[in-house]
Amino acid sequence: MVLKGKGKYRSEETKDKISAYLYISPFFIIFAIIGLYPAIFSLYLAFQKWNGLGDMTFVGLQNFSIVLNDPIFWKSVYNTIIIGLMGTAPQIIIGIILAFILNQAYLKFKNTFRAMIFMPYITSMVAVALVFGVFFSNNETALANYVLNFFGMDSVAWKTSEWGAKIAISIMVFWRWIGYNTIIYLAGLQSIPKELYEAAKIDGANITQQLRFITVPLLKPFIILTVFFSTVGALQLFTEPTVFLGAQAFTRTEAMTVVMYLYRDAFNLQSFGTGSATAIILLLIIIIFSAINTFVTSGIGKKRRGSKS
Template sequence: MISGYLYVAPFFIIFGIIGLYPAIFSIVLAFQKWNGLGDMQFVGMQNFVIVLQDPLFWKSLYNTIIMGLMGTAPQLIVGIILAYFLNMAVIRFTNFFRVTIFMPYITSMVAVALVFGVFFSSNETALANYVLGLLGFDPVSWKTSEWGAKIAISLMVFWRWVGYNTIIYLAGLQSIPKDLYEAATIDGANKVQQFLHITVPLLKPFIILTVFMSTVGALQLFAEPTVFLGSSAFNRDEAMTVVMYLYRDAFNLGSFGTASAAAVLLLIIIIGAAALNTWLTSGAGRKKRGV
C-alpha cells in the first residue's frame, strides 16, 4: 500500500499546492481586507456587499454572459455540423480538413489577437469595415463601441474553439455503428432525419461534455478581450468580463478581498450555470421516450 501511495503522491502534492491551496486561500481571503502586503483584517461579508453593489460587477457579468452566448452557442452547433460532414466517406482529403479545423486551437493567443486586431481595426480600410462597406453599412469602431467589441471578441472565441469541439464530436460520430445508418436508409430515412434521430441522440454524452466545458470556459473569459483590447482593457467597460473585473481589483487596485469575493461569486455562478446546462442537455428527448 505504501508503494501505491508513493506512486500517486506526486499528483496529489502538486494538486494540493497549485490547485487546492489557492482555492481555499481565496475563499478565506474573500472575508478579509488585504492589499497583498500588510496584515489581513477580517471584515465578514463586507467584500461581498461591495461587489454586489458595484454596477461595474453587474456590467462585467452582463458582458460575460452576452459574449459567452455569442461565442459559445454557435460553435457547438457548427461543430456538430462540421463533424458530421468530416465523418462522411464521400468527402476527400478529410485528414487535411481535420488538421486545418483544429489549427486555431493550438495557435498562440497573441498571434490570434494580432490577426483579429488587424481584421477589426477601426480604420475604414480594415477587412471587417471593408466588408461592411460592400454591404452598404458604415464603418464600426470595433475596439471602442459597445457591440463592436463584443462581436469581435465573440468571433475570436468562436474561431479559436470551434475546431476543438468539432474534433470531440467527430470522435463521438466515429463511435456510432454504421449499421444504424444503413438500416435507416433502407427504411427510407433521408440524411436530415438520420442526423436528427440517430446522430444527435447518440452524441448526447459528447454534447453534455462540450456544453459543460464551454459554459465554464465562457464564464472564465479573460485572455481574448485582454489581448484584443490591449492596455485599455481594464479602463473601459464595453467588454470587461468578471475575471477581468476581479483581476483589476486585485492587481490594479490592490483590493484582494473584493477580488476574492468576486471569484467566489463567479464560482457559484459557474456551478449553477453548468448544472443547469447539463440538466437541460441531458434531459433533452426524455419526453419523446416517455421517461
C-alpha cells in the same frame, strides 16, 4: 506457520500500497501547492481587507457587499453571459454538422480537413488575438469594416462600441474552439454503428433526418460534455478580450468580463479582498449555469421517446 504466512502476505501487501501511494504522491503534492492552497487562501482572503503588502483586516461580508453593489460587476456579468452565448452556443450546432460531414465515407482528404479545423485550437492565443485585433480594428481600412462597406453598411468601432467589441470577441472565441468541439463530436460519431445510417437511408431518411433522429440523440453524452466545458470556459473568459482590447481592457466596460473585473480589483487596484470575493461569486455562478445547461442538454431525445410511447 500459517499465521506467519498471513503476516508476511499482509506485510507485502502493505508495502505495495505504500509504494503505489508514493508513485502518485507528486501529483497530490503539486495539486496541494498550486491548486488546493490558493483556493483555501482565496476563501480566507474574501473576508479580509488586504492590499498585498500590509496587514490583513477582517471585514466579514463587506467585500461581497462591495462587489454585489458595484454596477461595473453586474455589467461584467452581463458581458460574460452575452459573449459566452454568442461565442459558444453556435459551436454546438456547427460542431455537430462539421463532425457529421467529416465522418462521411465519400469525403476526400478527411485527415487534412480535420487538421485544418483543429489548428486554431493549438495556435497561440496571443497571436490569434493580435490577428483579430488587426482584422477588427477601428480604422476604416480594417478588413471587417471593408467588408461592411462593400455591402453598403457603415463602419464599426469594434474596440470601443458596445456590441462591436462583443461580436469581435465572440467570433474569436468561436473560431478558436470550434475545432476542439468538432473533434470530440467526431470521436462520438465514430462510436455510432454505421448500420443505423444505412438502415435510415434505406428507409428514405435524408441527411437532416439522420442528424435529427440518429446523430444528435446518440451524441448526447458528448454534447453534455462539451456544453459543460464550454460553459465553464465562457464564464472564465479573460485572455481573448484582454489581448484584443489592449490598453483599454481594464478602463472600458463594453467587453469587461467577470475574470477581468476580478483581475482589475486584485492587481490594478490592489484590493485582494474584493478580488477574492469576486472569485467566490464567480464559482457560484459557474456551478449554477453548469447545472442548468447540463440539465437542459440531458433532456435531449427524452420528449421524443416519451411522445411515441
